[in-house]
Amino acid sequence: MVSEYDLTIHEAHDLLKKRELSSLELTKAVLERIHQVEDRVHSFVTVTEDIALAQARQADEHIKAGNFSPLTGIPALIKDNMCTRGVKTTCSSKMLGNFVPPYDATVVERLKAAGIVMVGKGNLDEFAMGSSTENSAFFTTHNPWDLDRVPGGSSGGSAASVAAGEAIYALGSDTGGSIRQPAGFCSVVGLKPTYGLVSRYGLVAFASSLDQIGPLTRDVTDCALVMNAIAGHDACDSTSVDRPVPDYTKSLVPDLKGLRIGVPQEYFVKGMESGVEQVVRQAIARLEELGAEVEREVSLPHTRYALACYYIIAPSEAMANLARYDGVKYGFSAREAENMWDAMEKTRQYGFGPEVKRRIMLGTYALSAGYYEAYYLKAQKVRTLISREFAEAFTKYDALVTPTSPTVPFRIGEKADDPLQMYLSDVCTLPVNIAGIPGISVPAGFADGLPVGVQILGKPFSEETLFRVAYAYEQATGWQKRRPKL
Ligand code: GLN
Numbered sequence: 413m414v415s416e417y418d419l420t421i422h423e424a425h426d427l428l429k430k431r432e433l434s435s436l437e438l439t440k441a442v443l444e445r446i447h448q449v450e451d452r453v454h455s456f457v458t459v460t461e462d463i464a465l466a467q468a469r470q471a472d473e474h475i476k477a478g479n480f481s482p483l484t485g486i487p488a489l490i491k492d493n494m495c496t497r498g499v500k501t502t503c504s505s506k507m508l509g510n511f512v513p514p515y516d517a518t519v520v521e522r523l524k525a526a527g528i529v530m531v532g533k534g535n536l537d538e539f540a541m542g543s544s545t546e547n548s549a550f551f552t553t554h555n556p557w558d559l560d561r562v563p564g565g566s567s568g569g570s571a572a573s574v575a576a577g578e579a580i581y582a583l584g585s586d587t588g589g590s591i592r593q594p595a596g597f598c599s600v601v602g603l604k605p606t607y608g609l610v611s612r613y614g615l616v617a618f619a620s621s622l623d624q625i626g627p628l629t630r631d632v633t634d635c636a637l638v639m640n641a642i643a644g645h646d647a648c649d650s651t652s653v654d655r656p657v658p659d660y661t662k663s664l665v666p667d668l669k670g671l672r673i674g675v676p677q678e679y680f681v682k683g684m685e686s687g688v689e690q691v692v693r694q695a696i697a698r699l700e701e702l703g704a705e706v707e708r709e710v711s712l713p714h715t716r717y718a719l720a721c722y723y724i725i726a727p728s729e730a731m732a733n734l735a736r737y738d739g740v741k742y743g744f745s746a747r748e749a750e751n752m753w754d755a756m757e758k759t760r761q762y763g764f765g766p767e768v769k770r771r772i773m774l775g776t777y778a779l780s781a782g783y784y785e786a787y788y789l790k791a792q793k794v795r796t797l798i799s800r801e802f803a804e805a806f807t808k809y810d811a812l813v814t815p816t817s818p819t820v821p822f823r824i825g826e827k828a829d830d831p832l833q834m835y836l837s838d839v840c841t842l843p844v845n846i847a848g849i850p851g852i853s854v855p856a857g858f859a860d861g862l863p864v865g866v867q868i869l870g871k872p873f874s875e876e877t878l879f880r881v882a883y884a885y886e887q888a889t890g891w892q893k894r895r896p897k898l
Contacts, residue, residue, distance in 0.1 A: 414895075415441065415445075415577065416433065416441035417438075417441045417442045417578075417580075418577050419438075419580065420630045420631050420633065420634050421483065421486050421581055421629065421633075421638070422634060422637065424438055424485075424486055425482050425483075425484075425486065428475055428484070435469075435484070435529060436468045438485065438487065438529075438580075439464050439467075439468035439487050439531070442464075442487040442531055442579065443459075443461055443464065443465075443487075445577045446459060448898075449556075449576050449577070449898050450578065452554060452559055452898065453553065453556055453576045454553045454554060454569075454572075455489065455534055455535060455553055455563075455572045455573035455578050455579075456531075456533065456534060456535065456578070457492045457502055457504060457532075457533050457550060457569070458499065458532050459531065459532040460530055460531060460532045460533070463530055464529050467527075467528065467529045468485060474527060481641070482526075482637045482641075483527055483637065484527030485529060486527070486528070486529060486581065487529045487531045487580050488523065488528050488529065488530060488580060488582060488583070489530075489531055489533070489534045489569065489570060489573045489578070489579035489583075490520060490533055490583050491567050491569065491570050491582065491583055492534055492535065493536060493539070493585060493616040493618075494519060494585070494616075494625070495513035495515060495520065495616070496520055496533065497513060497516045498512060498513075499512065499513075501513050502533075503536065503539050504535055504537065504545075504547075504550055505538045505539055505763070505765065505768070506549045506763050506764075507737050507744045507759075507764060508744070509549070509744060510744075515614065517611075517612075517614025517615055517625075518611035518613040519583060519610065519611065519614070519615075519625050519642045520614065522641055523642065526641040531578070534567065534568075534573060534582060534584075536565065536566045536567060536568065536569060536570075536590075537568070537590075537767070538764075538768050539616070539618055539734070539768055540566040540567075540590055540618045541566065541618065541730070541768055542767055543564060543565045543589070543593055543834055543835075543837040544562035544563075544565045544568065544824075544837075545563060545565045545566065545568030545569065546565075546824065546828045547565070547566075547765060547767045547768075552824055553568040553569050553572045554824070555575075555597060555598060556572055556898055557598065557861075557862060557863055557896045558861075558862060560824060561822060561823055561862070562597065562821055562822060562823070562824055563575075563594055563598050564597035564598065564821065564837075566590040566594075567582070567590045567591050567594050567602075567628065568594050569582075570582035570583065570584040571584070571595055571597065571602065574598070574630060575598040575600050576896065577895070580630070580634075581627060581628065581629045581638055582629075583626070583627060583638075584625070584626060584627075584628050585615055585618075585625050586604035586623075586626060586841075586845065587618050587619050587622045587623050587624075588722055588838045588842035588845050589604075589817075589842055591603065591626045591627075592604055592841050592844075592851055592865065592867060593837060593841055593853070595628055595865060596816035596853045596855075596867075597817065597820075597863060598821075599855040599863035599891070599892075600628050600630060600855065601627075601629045601635045601852065601882070601892065602627070602628045602629075602852065602853045603627055603635050603850070603853075603875070604624050604626050604844060604845070605624055605625075605639065605643065605850050605875060606624075606653075606848065606849060606872045606874075606875065607622075607624055607845075607848035607849075607872075608651050608652055608848070609644075609652075609653065609657075609850075609875070610624060610626065611625075611642075611644075611645075611646030611648065612624070612625060612649050612652075613646055613648035613649040617729075618726070618729075618730055618733065619727075619730055620733065622725070622726060622845040627639060630892060631886060631892040632664065632854065632883040632886050633661065633664055633883070635879070635882075636661045636663070636664060636879050637660075639875065640657070640659060640660055643660075655873070658876060660875060663875075663879040663883070664879060664880070665880060666883060666884045666888070667702070667703060668699060668704040668880070671704045671811065671877075671881065672704070672705050672810050673696075673704045673705065673707070673810065673811050673812070673813055673881070674710035674808065674809035674812045674813075675707065675708045675710055675812070676710045676711065676812055677708075677709065677711055678715035678716060679715065679815060679839075679840050680692075680815070681818050681840070683818060683836070684819070687860055688815055688817070688818060688820060688859050688864050691857045691858070691859050691864040691866075692813075692814075692856060692864065695813070695857070695889075696708070696813055698885060698889065699881065699884075699885060704881070706813075707808075707809065710809070712802070712843075714794065714797045714801050717797075718798055718842055719836070719839055719842065720791075720794075721794045721846060722838075722842045722845070723774065724774075724788060724790075724791035725792070725846070726771070727771040728775040728788055730775055731771065731774075731775025732775070732779075734764075734771075737759070737764070738756050739756055739758075739760075739763070743763065746758035746759040746762060746763075795846050795847075799847040799848070802843075802847045802871070806871035806874075810870065811868050811870050811874075811878065812869040812870075813868055813881075814840050814867045814869065815840050815865075815867065816840060816853040816864075816865035816866060817837055817840060817841070818836070818839060820859050820862035820863065820864060821862055821863065822837075844867075844869055849869055849870065849872055850869070850870055850874060850875050850878055851867055851869045851878075852878045852879075852882050853865040853866070853867050854867075854891075855891040855892055856885075856891060866885075868881050868882055
């Protein structure tokens with residue numbers, strides 16, 4: 413039998429329902445696992461053991477009373493850029509190192525209503541800027557499949573905890589790939605939903621026109637279950653779309669007959685590792701065997717401008733969002749200062765790490781008088797072209813399939829001093845945020861013993877199609893059953 417901490421949500425739920433396992437037993441098994449492996453993996457900024465035990469006891473009461481959802485009593489981790497009332501929310505930044513929010517993010521509130529057992533808050537690259545968690549102001553998370561390597565980022569703590577058995581599922585946020593790239597690197601499922609599908613109220617803003625919250629889970633069924641709980645309109649987020657949310661588990665059918673899938677060649681970029689390409693090509697062949705009609709010669713030529721476009725838009729929005737950290741309203745405040753301006757400068761000098769400062773400078777430059785037209789405005793025009801190109805592709809194809817990332821997880825330190833190399837790890841994921849469409853990364857196997865993810869994209873609000881493709885693939889291959897040896 414698999415260890416309790418290795419169960420999926422739906423497996424654990426079945427046992428809870430049959431009363432063969434209690435939430436308290438499951439929660440203790442997960443907490444025990446955290447104690448065993450956390451000094452090697454470092455997924456957590458904060459472990460909330462007391463909260464977890466109290467919520468587990470409460471969940472057991474609800475289950476006894478027959479009043480429960482598929483998530484009731486299941487231990488989960490929340491990325492530490494989502495507000496949790498009474499629990500530190502740091503964004504892995506010194507700036508918010510002691511920040512305790514007075515309210516819950518909407519997603520947290522919804523998971524509480526669904527019966528979450530929160531085991532803790534997950535490590536990330538500071539303010540979600542990065543692809544490896546090396547930009548965390550506190551420590552780097554290690555990949556459970558190879559402790560010398562990065563788990564990806566910025567939701568590295570979320571992905572690593574789910575892979576390592578430290579949480580049954582996790583929430584992450586994705587501005588340019590931060591759910592899907594770590595999901596690929598840690599061999600778990602990660603979905604970035606359509607822009608507007610999941611409320612960002614209480615998510616600390618990075619780039620507001622790109623940010624989305626989504627699940628990281630051990631299989632596709634679990635991903636659908638978490639989406640059922642968190643998706644849907646929220647009056648507190650003006651970008652949240654008011655439309656009915658389907659039951660995503662209904663799209664979990666292992667059949668792809670009649671489905672049209674396109675493979676955009678631009679995603680097989682120069683510099684891509686051959687092992688990764690091989691795994692992704694095999695996955696595509698598998699989808700064809702499952703009944704999909706696959707077109708391998710699709711071209712989306714504007715893809716090549718996506719990276720440049722992202723690194724103008726995201727820093728511009730970040731620079732504006734981060735202006736609120738002035739040492740006055742909340743967060744870190746430098747006290748030893750000559751006057752107000754000096755205090756503000758010192759607050760930002762000590763409170764922010766180097767990558768965050770780099771983004772603020774890039775954004776300030778791109779928005780400044782004289783450069784605005786050349787950079788920001790141009791990037792917005794390119795953004796429209798990229799969106800249109802996707803929209804046109806989706807008139808011919810139900811889904812597009814690409815690699816999640818051009819490489820396997822890299823070594824800790826390998827790219828830390830080379831921002832351009834680091835930025836390149838998101839070439840396959842960030843066009844998706846630029847267009848606001850949904851994308852899911854699913855485990856597709858291993859290259860040299862290291863995880864590889866395959867990414868499935870669809871038109872806005874086509875999450876059901878993504879789930880269908882991902883589920884059929886997963887059921888046919890069984891990659892989701894692998895667990896790292898720790
Ligand atoms: N790695 C990208 C960046 O650093 C994406 C991060 C994210 O999605 N939050 O901007």
